[in-house]
Amino acid sequence: MLASFFMNEFDIIKQYFTTDSGRKDVVMGPGDDCALLQVPPQTLLAVSTDTLVSGVHFFADMDPVALGHKALAVNLSDLAAMGADPRWVSLALTLPRVDEAWIKGFCAGFFELAEYYNVALVGGDMTRGPLSITVSVKGTLPEGKGLRRSGAKVGDGIYVTGTLGDAALGLKQALGELSVPEPYREFVRNKLEHPHPRILVGQALRDIASSALDISDGLAGDLNHILAASGVRAQLDLESLPLSEAMTASVTQEQAWQLALNGGDDYELCFTVPGVHRGQLETALSHCGVKFTQIGRIGFGEPGLELLNNGKPYSMPLHGWDHFRGAS
Ligand SMILES: [Mg+2]
Known part of the structure:
Protein backbone atom coordinates (compact mmCIF):
# COMPACT_ATOMS: atom_id res chain seq x y z
CA MET A 1 0.00 0.00 0.00
CA LEU A 2 2.72 2.38 1.05
CA ALA A 3 4.83 1.35 -1.91
CA SER A 4 2.04 2.01 -4.36
CA PHE A 5 1.47 5.40 -2.75
CA PHE A 6 5.08 6.33 -3.28
CA MET A 7 5.14 4.91 -6.79
CA ASN A 8 2.21 7.18 -7.53
CA GLU A 9 3.95 10.07 -5.86
CA PHE A 10 6.58 10.41 -8.57
CA ASP A 11 3.99 10.25 -11.35
CA ILE A 12 1.83 12.79 -9.58
CA ILE A 13 4.71 15.18 -8.89
CA LYS A 14 5.78 14.90 -12.51
CA GLN A 15 2.29 15.42 -13.82
CA TYR A 16 0.97 18.15 -11.52
CA PHE A 17 3.82 19.79 -9.66
CA THR A 18 6.55 20.13 -12.29
CA THR A 19 6.12 23.50 -13.92
CA ASP A 20 8.59 25.88 -15.43
CA SER A 21 8.09 29.29 -13.87
CA GLY A 22 10.70 30.79 -16.16
CA ARG A 23 12.38 32.50 -13.22
CA LYS A 24 16.08 32.99 -13.97
CA ASP A 25 16.95 33.03 -10.25
CA VAL A 26 16.04 29.32 -10.02
CA VAL A 27 19.36 27.65 -10.86
CA MET A 28 18.00 24.20 -9.96
CA GLY A 29 14.33 23.55 -9.27
CA PRO A 30 12.74 20.29 -8.11
CA GLY A 31 14.49 17.08 -9.13
CA ASP A 32 17.78 17.14 -7.22
CA ASP A 33 18.40 16.87 -3.47
CA CYS A 34 18.03 20.61 -3.00
CA ALA A 35 16.82 23.53 -5.03
CA LEU A 36 19.54 26.05 -5.89
CA LEU A 37 18.40 29.63 -5.83
CA GLN A 38 20.28 32.75 -6.83
CA VAL A 39 19.88 35.42 -4.17
CA PRO A 40 20.71 38.83 -5.69
CA PRO A 41 23.51 40.82 -4.03
CA GLN A 42 22.56 43.28 -1.27
CA THR A 43 19.22 41.69 -0.60
CA LEU A 44 17.75 40.07 2.48
CA LEU A 45 15.97 36.74 2.23
CA ALA A 46 12.49 36.79 3.84
CA VAL A 47 11.24 33.31 4.78
CA SER A 48 7.92 32.23 6.27
CA THR A 49 6.31 28.82 6.81
CA ASP A 50 2.74 27.97 7.70
CA THR A 51 0.86 24.71 8.14
CA LEU A 52 -2.84 24.29 7.44
CA VAL A 53 -4.39 21.26 9.09
CA SER A 54 -7.69 19.70 8.04
CA GLY A 55 -10.34 20.21 10.71
CA VAL A 56 -8.30 22.92 12.39
CA HIS A 57 -7.69 25.56 9.71
CA PHE A 58 -10.16 24.39 7.08
CA PHE A 59 -13.11 22.01 6.65
CA ALA A 60 -12.08 18.57 5.38
CA ASP A 61 -14.49 18.90 2.45
CA MET A 62 -13.29 22.38 1.42
CA ASP A 63 -13.12 22.88 -2.34
CA PRO A 64 -9.54 21.87 -3.26
CA VAL A 65 -9.17 24.77 -5.73
CA ALA A 66 -9.95 27.27 -2.95
CA LEU A 67 -7.69 25.37 -0.56
CA GLY A 68 -4.76 25.48 -3.00
CA HIS A 69 -5.25 29.22 -3.33
CA LYS A 70 -5.59 29.79 0.41
CA ALA A 71 -2.58 27.68 1.38
CA LEU A 72 -0.34 29.90 -0.74
CA ALA A 73 -2.22 33.14 -0.04
CA VAL A 74 -1.81 32.97 3.75
CA ASN A 75 1.93 32.48 3.31
CA LEU A 76 2.25 35.29 0.77
CA SER A 77 0.40 37.47 3.27
CA ASP A 78 3.37 37.12 5.63
CA LEU A 79 5.73 38.31 2.88
CA ALA A 80 3.33 41.22 2.25
CA ALA A 81 3.50 42.11 5.94
CA MET A 82 7.29 42.53 5.63
CA GLY A 83 7.10 44.42 2.33
CA ALA A 84 9.01 41.61 0.58
CA ASP A 85 9.04 40.64 -3.11
CA PRO A 86 7.83 37.01 -3.45
CA ARG A 87 10.17 34.70 -5.40
CA TRP A 88 10.05 31.02 -4.41
CA VAL A 89 7.86 28.55 -2.60
CA SER A 90 8.11 24.96 -1.39
CA LEU A 91 5.18 22.75 -0.56
CA ALA A 92 4.82 19.69 1.68
CA LEU A 93 1.54 17.83 1.27
CA THR A 94 0.32 15.11 3.58
CA LEU A 95 -2.60 13.28 1.99
CA PRO A 96 -4.75 10.45 3.36
CA ARG A 97 -4.86 8.85 -0.10
CA ASP A 125 7.44 16.62 -0.30
CA MET A 126 4.44 14.35 -0.41
CA THR A 127 3.62 11.88 2.35
CA ARG A 128 0.68 9.83 3.46
CA GLY A 129 -1.30 10.73 6.58
CA PRO A 130 -4.07 13.04 7.82
CA LEU A 131 -4.59 15.92 5.36
CA SER A 132 -2.25 18.82 6.05
CA ILE A 133 -0.44 21.37 3.92
CA THR A 134 2.82 23.09 4.76
CA VAL A 135 3.93 25.95 2.57
CA SER A 136 7.20 27.83 2.89
CA VAL A 137 7.57 31.04 0.90
CA LYS A 138 10.77 32.90 0.23
CA GLY A 139 11.00 36.50 -0.84
CA THR A 140 13.60 39.24 -0.90
CA LEU A 141 14.00 42.76 0.38
CA PRO A 142 16.60 45.41 -0.38
CA GLU A 143 19.22 45.38 2.38
CA GLY A 144 18.15 47.56 5.32
CA LYS A 145 14.44 47.39 4.44
CA GLY A 146 11.64 45.27 5.88
CA LEU A 147 8.48 46.21 7.76
CA ARG A 148 8.88 45.06 11.33
CA ARG A 149 6.51 45.05 14.28
CA SER A 150 8.83 47.06 16.46
CA GLY A 151 8.94 50.56 14.94
CA ALA A 152 5.65 52.20 16.06
CA LYS A 153 6.13 55.57 17.79
CA VAL A 154 3.90 57.97 19.75
CA GLY A 155 1.94 60.13 17.29
CA ASP A 156 1.81 57.53 14.48
CA GLY A 157 -1.57 56.80 12.91
CA ILE A 158 -2.82 53.19 12.93
CA TYR A 159 -4.25 51.93 9.66
CA VAL A 160 -5.76 48.79 8.13
CA THR A 161 -6.44 47.76 4.55
CA GLY A 162 -9.83 46.51 3.35
CA THR A 163 -12.67 45.65 5.69
CA LEU A 164 -12.45 43.61 8.89
CA GLY A 165 -14.21 40.52 10.20
CA ASP A 166 -15.71 39.29 6.92
CA ALA A 167 -13.91 35.94 6.96
CA ALA A 168 -15.08 35.36 10.55
CA LEU A 169 -18.61 36.22 9.41
CA GLY A 170 -18.23 33.67 6.60
CA LEU A 171 -17.05 31.03 9.07
CA LYS A 172 -20.00 31.68 11.38
CA GLN A 173 -22.35 31.40 8.40
CA ALA A 174 -20.71 28.08 7.40
CA LEU A 175 -21.02 26.76 10.96
CA GLY A 176 -24.69 27.81 11.11
CA GLU A 177 -24.02 30.15 14.05
CA LEU A 178 -25.66 33.08 12.33
CA SER A 179 -27.44 33.83 9.11
CA VAL A 180 -25.93 36.20 6.57
CA PRO A 181 -28.61 37.59 4.19
CA GLU A 182 -28.57 35.69 0.88
CA PRO A 183 -27.11 38.47 -1.32
CA TYR A 184 -23.97 38.57 0.85
CA ARG A 185 -23.32 34.84 1.36
CA GLU A 186 -21.02 34.42 -1.61
CA PHE A 187 -19.08 37.54 -0.62
CA VAL A 188 -18.37 36.26 2.91
CA ARG A 189 -17.57 32.71 1.72
CA ASN A 190 -15.14 34.21 -0.73
CA LYS A 191 -13.53 36.31 1.99
CA LEU A 192 -13.02 33.15 4.04
CA GLU A 193 -11.79 30.90 1.24
CA HIS A 194 -10.11 33.35 -1.14
CA PRO A 195 -7.96 35.83 0.79
CA HIS A 196 -5.93 38.26 -1.33
CA PRO A 197 -2.41 38.80 0.01
CA ARG A 198 -1.62 42.54 0.09
CA ILE A 199 1.74 42.16 -1.65
CA LEU A 200 1.66 45.48 -3.53
CA VAL A 201 0.59 47.37 -0.41
CA GLY A 202 3.43 45.87 1.64
CA GLN A 203 5.96 46.85 -1.03
CA ALA A 204 4.50 50.37 -1.23
CA LEU A 205 4.73 50.75 2.56
CA ARG A 206 8.47 49.93 2.77
CA ASP A 207 9.57 53.55 3.10
CA ILE A 208 6.38 54.87 4.66
CA ALA A 209 5.19 52.65 7.52
CA SER A 210 6.94 52.52 10.90
CA SER A 211 5.57 49.02 11.64
CA ALA A 212 3.31 46.46 9.98
CA LEU A 213 1.88 42.95 10.20
CA ASP A 214 -0.86 40.93 8.58
CA ILE A 215 -4.08 40.26 10.44
CA SER A 216 -4.38 36.49 10.60
CA ASP A 217 -5.63 36.03 14.17
CA GLY A 218 -7.87 39.09 14.61
CA LEU A 219 -7.02 42.80 14.70
CA ALA A 220 -6.90 43.12 18.50
CA GLY A 221 -4.51 40.23 19.06
CA ASP A 222 -2.31 41.08 16.08
CA LEU A 223 -2.15 44.80 16.86
CA ASN A 224 -1.07 43.81 20.36
CA HIS A 225 2.01 42.19 18.80
CA ILE A 226 2.97 45.60 17.36
CA LEU A 227 2.29 47.30 20.69
CA ALA A 228 4.35 44.75 22.62
CA ALA A 229 7.25 44.80 20.14
CA SER A 230 7.24 48.62 19.95
CA GLY A 231 6.53 49.20 23.66
CA VAL A 232 3.68 51.62 22.93
CA ARG A 233 -0.01 52.21 23.68
CA ALA A 234 -2.75 52.39 21.05
CA GLN A 235 -6.07 54.16 21.02
CA LEU A 236 -8.52 52.48 18.67
CA ASP A 237 -11.65 54.30 17.46
CA LEU A 238 -14.35 51.61 17.23
CA GLU A 239 -16.59 53.79 15.03
CA SER A 240 -13.75 53.98 12.48
CA LEU A 241 -13.35 50.21 12.03
CA PRO A 242 -13.97 49.52 8.32
CA LEU A 243 -16.99 47.20 8.01
CA SER A 244 -18.43 45.73 4.83
CA GLU A 245 -22.03 46.08 3.75
CA ALA A 246 -22.34 42.32 4.35
CA MET A 247 -21.26 42.83 7.96
CA THR A 248 -23.60 45.71 8.76
CA ALA A 249 -26.50 43.87 7.07
CA SER A 250 -25.88 40.68 9.09
CA VAL A 251 -25.14 41.61 12.71
CA THR A 252 -25.54 44.34 15.34
CA GLN A 253 -22.91 47.04 15.70
CA GLU A 254 -21.51 45.42 18.86
CA GLN A 255 -21.27 42.01 17.11
CA ALA A 256 -19.63 43.67 14.12
CA TRP A 257 -16.98 45.24 16.33
CA GLN A 258 -16.45 41.87 18.03
CA LEU A 259 -15.90 40.15 14.68
CA ALA A 260 -13.69 42.99 13.42
CA LEU A 261 -11.50 42.88 16.54
CA ASN A 262 -11.48 39.15 17.27
CA GLY A 263 -12.18 37.44 13.95
CA GLY A 264 -9.28 35.68 12.23
CA ASP A 265 -8.42 34.92 8.61
CA ASP A 266 -8.75 38.50 7.31
CA TYR A 267 -5.18 38.70 5.87
CA GLU A 268 -5.42 42.47 5.66
CA LEU A 269 -2.42 44.55 6.72
CA CYS A 270 -2.35 46.61 9.92
CA PHE A 271 0.37 49.27 9.98
CA THR A 272 1.47 52.50 11.61
CA VAL A 273 2.55 55.62 9.75
CA PRO A 274 4.14 58.81 11.11
CA GLY A 275 2.13 61.98 10.38
CA VAL A 276 4.91 63.27 8.13
CA HIS A 277 4.33 60.37 5.69
CA ARG A 278 0.54 60.66 5.53
CA GLY A 279 0.56 62.34 2.09
CA GLN A 280 2.91 59.70 0.70
CA LEU A 281 0.62 57.01 2.08
CA GLU A 282 -2.41 58.38 0.20
CA THR A 283 -0.46 58.47 -3.06
CA ALA A 284 1.20 55.07 -2.68
CA LEU A 285 -1.95 53.17 -1.74
CA SER A 286 -4.14 54.87 -4.33
CA HIS A 287 -1.68 53.47 -6.91
CA CYS A 288 -2.31 49.99 -5.47
CA GLY A 289 -6.09 50.52 -5.70
CA VAL A 290 -6.53 49.23 -2.15
CA LYS A 291 -8.85 50.89 0.33
CA PHE A 292 -7.30 51.76 3.69
CA THR A 293 -8.63 53.37 6.84
CA GLN A 294 -7.13 55.10 9.86
CA ILE A 295 -8.55 53.33 12.91
CA GLY A 296 -6.61 54.99 15.71
CA ARG A 297 -3.27 56.32 16.84
CA ILE A 298 -0.28 55.51 18.99
CA GLY A 299 -0.49 57.54 22.22
CA PHE A 300 1.32 58.00 25.49
CA GLY A 301 1.04 55.53 28.35
CA GLU A 302 1.69 51.94 29.34
CA PRO A 303 1.91 49.51 26.39
CA GLY A 304 -1.57 48.19 25.62
CA LEU A 305 -4.78 48.66 23.68
CA GLU A 306 -7.42 51.24 24.58
CA LEU A 307 -10.86 51.10 22.92
CA LEU A 308 -12.75 54.34 22.33
CA ASN A 309 -16.31 54.86 21.09
CA ASN A 310 -16.67 58.44 19.85
CA GLY A 311 -13.81 59.48 22.09
CA LYS A 312 -15.11 57.76 25.25
CA PRO A 313 -13.47 54.68 26.80
CA TYR A 314 -15.35 51.53 25.82
CA SER A 315 -14.99 48.06 27.26
CA MET A 316 -15.33 44.89 25.20
CA PRO A 317 -14.03 41.37 25.73
CA LEU A 318 -11.10 40.59 23.43
CA HIS A 319 -10.69 36.89 22.67
CA GLY A 320 -8.18 34.66 21.04
CA TRP A 321 -9.05 33.22 17.64
CA ASP A 322 -9.72 29.56 17.06
CA HIS A 323 -9.69 29.03 13.30
CA PHE A 324 -12.11 26.13 13.35
CA ARG A 325 -14.60 27.39 15.90
CA GLY A 326 -14.50 31.09 15.27
CA ALA A 327 -13.86 33.61 18.03
CA SER A 328 -14.21 31.69 21.29
MG1 LIG B 1 1.74 37.11 9.93
Whole structure:
Protein backbone atom coordinates (compact mmCIF):
# COMPACT_ATOMS: atom_id res chain seq x y z
CA MET A 1 0.00 0.00 0.00
CA LEU A 2 2.72 2.38 1.05
CA ALA A 3 4.83 1.35 -1.91
CA SER A 4 2.04 2.01 -4.36
CA PHE A 5 1.47 5.40 -2.75
CA PHE A 6 5.08 6.33 -3.28
CA MET A 7 5.14 4.91 -6.79
CA ASN A 8 2.21 7.18 -7.53
CA GLU A 9 3.95 10.07 -5.86
CA PHE A 10 6.58 10.41 -8.57
CA ASP A 11 3.99 10.25 -11.35
CA ILE A 12 1.83 12.79 -9.58
CA ILE A 13 4.71 15.18 -8.89
CA LYS A 14 5.78 14.90 -12.51
CA GLN A 15 2.29 15.42 -13.82
CA TYR A 16 0.97 18.15 -11.52
CA PHE A 17 3.82 19.79 -9.66
CA THR A 18 6.55 20.13 -12.29
CA THR A 19 6.12 23.50 -13.92
CA ASP A 20 8.59 25.88 -15.43
CA SER A 21 8.09 29.29 -13.87
CA GLY A 22 10.70 30.79 -16.16
CA ARG A 23 12.38 32.50 -13.22
CA LYS A 24 16.08 32.99 -13.97
CA ASP A 25 16.95 33.03 -10.25
CA VAL A 26 16.04 29.32 -10.02
CA VAL A 27 19.36 27.65 -10.86
CA MET A 28 18.00 24.20 -9.96
CA GLY A 29 14.33 23.55 -9.27
CA PRO A 30 12.74 20.29 -8.11
CA GLY A 31 14.49 17.08 -9.13
CA ASP A 32 17.78 17.14 -7.22
CA ASP A 33 18.40 16.87 -3.47
CA CYS A 34 18.03 20.61 -3.00
CA ALA A 35 16.82 23.53 -5.03
CA LEU A 36 19.54 26.05 -5.89
CA LEU A 37 18.40 29.63 -5.83
CA GLN A 38 20.28 32.75 -6.83
CA VAL A 39 19.88 35.42 -4.17
CA PRO A 40 20.71 38.83 -5.69
CA PRO A 41 23.51 40.82 -4.03
CA GLN A 42 22.56 43.28 -1.27
CA THR A 43 19.22 41.69 -0.60
CA LEU A 44 17.75 40.07 2.48
CA LEU A 45 15.97 36.74 2.23
CA ALA A 46 12.49 36.79 3.84
CA VAL A 47 11.24 33.31 4.78
CA SER A 48 7.92 32.23 6.27
CA THR A 49 6.31 28.82 6.81
CA ASP A 50 2.74 27.97 7.70
CA THR A 51 0.86 24.71 8.14
CA LEU A 52 -2.84 24.29 7.44
CA VAL A 53 -4.39 21.26 9.09
CA SER A 54 -7.69 19.70 8.04
CA GLY A 55 -10.34 20.21 10.71
CA VAL A 56 -8.30 22.92 12.39
CA HIS A 57 -7.69 25.56 9.71
CA PHE A 58 -10.16 24.39 7.08
CA PHE A 59 -13.11 22.01 6.65
CA ALA A 60 -12.08 18.57 5.38
CA ASP A 61 -14.49 18.90 2.45
CA MET A 62 -13.29 22.38 1.42
CA ASP A 63 -13.12 22.88 -2.34
CA PRO A 64 -9.54 21.87 -3.26
CA VAL A 65 -9.17 24.77 -5.73
CA ALA A 66 -9.95 27.27 -2.95
CA LEU A 67 -7.69 25.37 -0.56
CA GLY A 68 -4.76 25.48 -3.00
CA HIS A 69 -5.25 29.22 -3.33
CA LYS A 70 -5.59 29.79 0.41
CA ALA A 71 -2.58 27.68 1.38
CA LEU A 72 -0.34 29.90 -0.74
CA ALA A 73 -2.22 33.14 -0.04
CA VAL A 74 -1.81 32.97 3.75
CA ASN A 75 1.93 32.48 3.31
CA LEU A 76 2.25 35.29 0.77
CA SER A 77 0.40 37.47 3.27
CA ASP A 78 3.37 37.12 5.63
CA LEU A 79 5.73 38.31 2.88
CA ALA A 80 3.33 41.22 2.25
CA ALA A 81 3.50 42.11 5.94
CA MET A 82 7.29 42.53 5.63
CA GLY A 83 7.10 44.42 2.33
CA ALA A 84 9.01 41.61 0.58
CA ASP A 85 9.04 40.64 -3.11
CA PRO A 86 7.83 37.01 -3.45
CA ARG A 87 10.17 34.70 -5.40
CA TRP A 88 10.05 31.02 -4.41
CA VAL A 89 7.86 28.55 -2.60
CA SER A 90 8.11 24.96 -1.39
CA LEU A 91 5.18 22.75 -0.56
CA ALA A 92 4.82 19.69 1.68
CA LEU A 93 1.54 17.83 1.27
CA THR A 94 0.32 15.11 3.58
CA LEU A 95 -2.60 13.28 1.99
CA PRO A 96 -4.75 10.45 3.36
CA ARG A 97 -4.86 8.85 -0.10
CA VAL A 98 -4.03 9.59 -3.71
CA ASP A 99 -7.06 11.37 -5.11
CA GLU A 100 -6.10 12.73 -8.49
CA ALA A 101 -9.19 14.93 -8.89
CA TRP A 102 -8.42 16.57 -5.52
CA ILE A 103 -4.74 17.07 -6.40
CA LYS A 104 -5.64 18.52 -9.78
CA GLY A 105 -8.02 21.01 -8.12
CA PHE A 106 -5.51 21.92 -5.41
CA CYS A 107 -2.83 22.58 -8.03
CA ALA A 108 -5.21 24.71 -10.11
CA GLY A 109 -5.79 27.05 -7.14
CA PHE A 110 -2.17 27.00 -5.99
CA PHE A 111 -0.53 27.64 -9.35
CA GLU A 112 -3.02 30.29 -10.45
CA LEU A 113 -1.92 32.44 -7.52
CA ALA A 114 1.75 31.43 -7.89
CA GLU A 115 1.73 32.54 -11.52
CA TYR A 116 -0.01 35.80 -10.65
CA TYR A 117 2.83 36.74 -8.30
CA ASN A 118 5.52 35.01 -10.39
CA VAL A 119 6.45 32.65 -7.55
CA ALA A 120 8.30 29.47 -8.55
CA LEU A 121 7.61 26.14 -6.84
CA VAL A 122 11.14 24.96 -6.14
CA GLY A 123 10.61 21.81 -4.11
CA GLY A 124 8.57 19.93 -1.61
CA ASP A 125 7.44 16.62 -0.30
CA MET A 126 4.44 14.35 -0.41
CA THR A 127 3.62 11.88 2.35
CA ARG A 128 0.68 9.83 3.46
CA GLY A 129 -1.30 10.73 6.58
CA PRO A 130 -4.07 13.04 7.82
CA LEU A 131 -4.59 15.92 5.36
CA SER A 132 -2.25 18.82 6.05
CA ILE A 133 -0.44 21.37 3.92
CA THR A 134 2.82 23.09 4.76
CA VAL A 135 3.93 25.95 2.57
CA SER A 136 7.20 27.83 2.89
CA VAL A 137 7.57 31.04 0.90
CA LYS A 138 10.77 32.90 0.23
CA GLY A 139 11.00 36.50 -0.84
CA THR A 140 13.60 39.24 -0.90
CA LEU A 141 14.00 42.76 0.38
CA PRO A 142 16.60 45.41 -0.38
CA GLU A 143 19.22 45.38 2.38
CA GLY A 144 18.15 47.56 5.32
CA LYS A 145 14.44 47.39 4.44
CA GLY A 146 11.64 45.27 5.88
CA LEU A 147 8.48 46.21 7.76
CA ARG A 148 8.88 45.06 11.33
CA ARG A 149 6.51 45.05 14.28
CA SER A 150 8.83 47.06 16.46
CA GLY A 151 8.94 50.56 14.94
CA ALA A 152 5.65 52.20 16.06
CA LYS A 153 6.13 55.57 17.79
CA VAL A 154 3.90 57.97 19.75
CA GLY A 155 1.94 60.13 17.29
CA ASP A 156 1.81 57.53 14.48
CA GLY A 157 -1.57 56.80 12.91
CA ILE A 158 -2.82 53.19 12.93
CA TYR A 159 -4.25 51.93 9.66
CA VAL A 160 -5.76 48.79 8.13
CA THR A 161 -6.44 47.76 4.55
CA GLY A 162 -9.83 46.51 3.35
CA THR A 163 -12.67 45.65 5.69
CA LEU A 164 -12.45 43.61 8.89
CA GLY A 165 -14.21 40.52 10.20
CA ASP A 166 -15.71 39.29 6.92
CA ALA A 167 -13.91 35.94 6.96
CA ALA A 168 -15.08 35.36 10.55
CA LEU A 169 -18.61 36.22 9.41
CA GLY A 170 -18.23 33.67 6.60
CA LEU A 171 -17.05 31.03 9.07
CA LYS A 172 -20.00 31.68 11.38
CA GLN A 173 -22.35 31.40 8.40
CA ALA A 174 -20.71 28.08 7.40
CA LEU A 175 -21.02 26.76 10.96
CA GLY A 176 -24.69 27.81 11.11
CA GLU A 177 -24.02 30.15 14.05
CA LEU A 178 -25.66 33.08 12.33
CA SER A 179 -27.44 33.83 9.11
CA VAL A 180 -25.93 36.20 6.57
CA PRO A 181 -28.61 37.59 4.19
CA GLU A 182 -28.57 35.69 0.88
CA PRO A 183 -27.11 38.47 -1.32
CA TYR A 184 -23.97 38.57 0.85
CA ARG A 185 -23.32 34.84 1.36
CA GLU A 186 -21.02 34.42 -1.61
CA PHE A 187 -19.08 37.54 -0.62
CA VAL A 188 -18.37 36.26 2.91
CA ARG A 189 -17.57 32.71 1.72
CA ASN A 190 -15.14 34.21 -0.73
CA LYS A 191 -13.53 36.31 1.99
CA LEU A 192 -13.02 33.15 4.04
CA GLU A 193 -11.79 30.90 1.24
CA HIS A 194 -10.11 33.35 -1.14
CA PRO A 195 -7.96 35.83 0.79
CA HIS A 196 -5.93 38.26 -1.33
CA PRO A 197 -2.41 38.80 0.01
CA ARG A 198 -1.62 42.54 0.09
CA ILE A 199 1.74 42.16 -1.65
CA LEU A 200 1.66 45.48 -3.53
CA VAL A 201 0.59 47.37 -0.41
CA GLY A 202 3.43 45.87 1.64
CA GLN A 203 5.96 46.85 -1.03
CA ALA A 204 4.50 50.37 -1.23
CA LEU A 205 4.73 50.75 2.56
CA ARG A 206 8.47 49.93 2.77
CA ASP A 207 9.57 53.55 3.10
CA ILE A 208 6.38 54.87 4.66
CA ALA A 209 5.19 52.65 7.52
CA SER A 210 6.94 52.52 10.90
CA SER A 211 5.57 49.02 11.64
CA ALA A 212 3.31 46.46 9.98
CA LEU A 213 1.88 42.95 10.20
CA ASP A 214 -0.86 40.93 8.58
CA ILE A 215 -4.08 40.26 10.44
CA SER A 216 -4.38 36.49 10.60
CA ASP A 217 -5.63 36.03 14.17
CA GLY A 218 -7.87 39.09 14.61
CA LEU A 219 -7.02 42.80 14.70
CA ALA A 220 -6.90 43.12 18.50
CA GLY A 221 -4.51 40.23 19.06
CA ASP A 222 -2.31 41.08 16.08
CA LEU A 223 -2.15 44.80 16.86
CA ASN A 224 -1.07 43.81 20.36
CA HIS A 225 2.01 42.19 18.80
CA ILE A 226 2.97 45.60 17.36
CA LEU A 227 2.29 47.30 20.69
CA ALA A 228 4.35 44.75 22.62
CA ALA A 229 7.25 44.80 20.14
CA SER A 230 7.24 48.62 19.95
CA GLY A 231 6.53 49.20 23.66
CA VAL A 232 3.68 51.62 22.93
CA ARG A 233 -0.01 52.21 23.68
CA ALA A 234 -2.75 52.39 21.05
CA GLN A 235 -6.07 54.16 21.02
CA LEU A 236 -8.52 52.48 18.67
CA ASP A 237 -11.65 54.30 17.46
CA LEU A 238 -14.35 51.61 17.23
CA GLU A 239 -16.59 53.79 15.03
CA SER A 240 -13.75 53.98 12.48
CA LEU A 241 -13.35 50.21 12.03
CA PRO A 242 -13.97 49.52 8.32
CA LEU A 243 -16.99 47.20 8.01
CA SER A 244 -18.43 45.73 4.83
CA GLU A 245 -22.03 46.08 3.75
CA ALA A 246 -22.34 42.32 4.35
CA MET A 247 -21.26 42.83 7.96
CA THR A 248 -23.60 45.71 8.76
CA ALA A 249 -26.50 43.87 7.07
CA SER A 250 -25.88 40.68 9.09
CA VAL A 251 -25.14 41.61 12.71
CA THR A 252 -25.54 44.34 15.34
CA GLN A 253 -22.91 47.04 15.70
CA GLU A 254 -21.51 45.42 18.86
CA GLN A 255 -21.27 42.01 17.11
CA ALA A 256 -19.63 43.67 14.12
CA TRP A 257 -16.98 45.24 16.33
CA GLN A 258 -16.45 41.87 18.03
CA LEU A 259 -15.90 40.15 14.68
CA ALA A 260 -13.69 42.99 13.42
CA LEU A 261 -11.50 42.88 16.54
CA ASN A 262 -11.48 39.15 17.27
CA GLY A 263 -12.18 37.44 13.95
CA GLY A 264 -9.28 35.68 12.23
CA ASP A 265 -8.42 34.92 8.61
CA ASP A 266 -8.75 38.50 7.31
CA TYR A 267 -5.18 38.70 5.87
CA GLU A 268 -5.42 42.47 5.66
CA LEU A 269 -2.42 44.55 6.72
CA CYS A 270 -2.35 46.61 9.92
CA PHE A 271 0.37 49.27 9.98
CA THR A 272 1.47 52.50 11.61
CA VAL A 273 2.55 55.62 9.75
CA PRO A 274 4.14 58.81 11.11
CA GLY A 275 2.13 61.98 10.38
CA VAL A 276 4.91 63.27 8.13
CA HIS A 277 4.33 60.37 5.69
CA ARG A 278 0.54 60.66 5.53
CA GLY A 279 0.56 62.34 2.09
CA GLN A 280 2.91 59.70 0.70
CA LEU A 281 0.62 57.01 2.08
CA GLU A 282 -2.41 58.38 0.20
CA THR A 283 -0.46 58.47 -3.06
CA ALA A 284 1.20 55.07 -2.68
CA LEU A 285 -1.95 53.17 -1.74
CA SER A 286 -4.14 54.87 -4.33
CA HIS A 287 -1.68 53.47 -6.91
CA CYS A 288 -2.31 49.99 -5.47
CA GLY A 289 -6.09 50.52 -5.70
CA VAL A 290 -6.53 49.23 -2.15
CA LYS A 291 -8.85 50.89 0.33
CA PHE A 292 -7.30 51.76 3.69
CA THR A 293 -8.63 53.37 6.84
CA GLN A 294 -7.13 55.10 9.86
CA ILE A 295 -8.55 53.33 12.91
CA GLY A 296 -6.61 54.99 15.71
CA ARG A 297 -3.27 56.32 16.84
CA ILE A 298 -0.28 55.51 18.99
CA GLY A 299 -0.49 57.54 22.22
CA PHE A 300 1.32 58.00 25.49
CA GLY A 301 1.04 55.53 28.35
CA GLU A 302 1.69 51.94 29.34
CA PRO A 303 1.91 49.51 26.39
CA GLY A 304 -1.57 48.19 25.62
CA LEU A 305 -4.78 48.66 23.68
CA GLU A 306 -7.42 51.24 24.58
CA LEU A 307 -10.86 51.10 22.92
CA LEU A 308 -12.75 54.34 22.33
CA ASN A 309 -16.31 54.86 21.09
CA ASN A 310 -16.67 58.44 19.85
CA GLY A 311 -13.81 59.48 22.09
CA LYS A 312 -15.11 57.76 25.25
CA PRO A 313 -13.47 54.68 26.80
CA TYR A 314 -15.35 51.53 25.82
CA SER A 315 -14.99 48.06 27.26
CA MET A 316 -15.33 44.89 25.20
CA PRO A 317 -14.03 41.37 25.73
CA LEU A 318 -11.10 40.59 23.43
CA HIS A 319 -10.69 36.89 22.67
CA GLY A 320 -8.18 34.66 21.04
CA TRP A 321 -9.05 33.22 17.64
CA ASP A 322 -9.72 29.56 17.06
CA HIS A 323 -9.69 29.03 13.30
CA PHE A 324 -12.11 26.13 13.35
CA ARG A 325 -14.60 27.39 15.90
CA GLY A 326 -14.50 31.09 15.27
CA ALA A 327 -13.86 33.61 18.03
CA SER A 328 -14.21 31.69 21.29
MG1 LIG B 1 1.74 37.11 9.93
